[in-house]
Amino acid sequence: MGRSQNTFQVFPDTVFGGPYTIDTVGGSPNTNTGDGVxxxxxxxxxxxxxxxxxxxxxxxAVAVHQVGWQEQFDTPFGVTLGGASVAPSAVDITSPTDSGAFDVTFTSSVDLDGLSAAAFGLSQPTTTTETATQDDPDDPSSASLKRDVAITNAARLTASTAMDTDDIDLFVVRDANGDGQFTNTEIVASSTTPASDESVELIRPADGAYQVWVLGWGVSGNPKFTLSIDAVQGTDLTVTGAPSGPLPAGTPVTLSLTYNRAMTPGESYFGALQLGPPSAPAVLSVPIRITRS
Incomplete structure (x- = not known):
């Protein structure tokens, strides 16, 4: 948790209780699929x-929220806190050609058992205007709007909705068994707030067939809403330079990335570089945007 705006300030010109609050700035993925699961x-x-x-x-502040355990409720654990830097922290390139290269430098203040580096992209998000209808609020599979998404070598899959009224819920479903059917038992992420601005994100989703479901939980009439789907995926980016073996604290590592894709002039394409120790290769992500001039 980190510094956040103090929206509870009663008197704007008087500090009461502190100049700011702290709120979530990072954390493990929210894997609540509904109904306390x-x-x-x-x-x-x-x-x-x-x-x-x-x-x-x-x-x-660092907080640990226990959501799953086995056999015993009292389990000792340890927390290690350190820092890491990536330069640049985001890549934004305007290119006159369909190919090019750039470098990224990584440094950690704690010892790592190695450094994994993987590149994803280049791809483009989609944003559409849709119509909401009332569905069965107790059955996500009754969603009247379902969109297919094919995932191949993806850094993340993000889906979100935006609407000022009513209540719609958002689900992401993966056809895990490959039978071509999408069922409630295959829901892998959900956002079910009592409003209509919903958002879910999957990090390193497995390759395969997915669907995004938008369920009309409490809808009056046929209001319009915005649906955004962003799968940062593809093999147009490659990365080299990751070391083999342990990485001592304070050791800088320069990674070289190249890209090659037929792009439309005036449009932007997106990718990501994911970094981390071999046991957690996606804990750091460097967003990449390449605009074809």
Missing amino acids: WRFHTASGGPNDFVTAPAQEGLH
């Missing part, structure tokens, strides 16, 4: 988790 997930896939957040001026 949490899917097991850590960055490493096992009992160790890695979380990153942007460093900023002011007070920070």
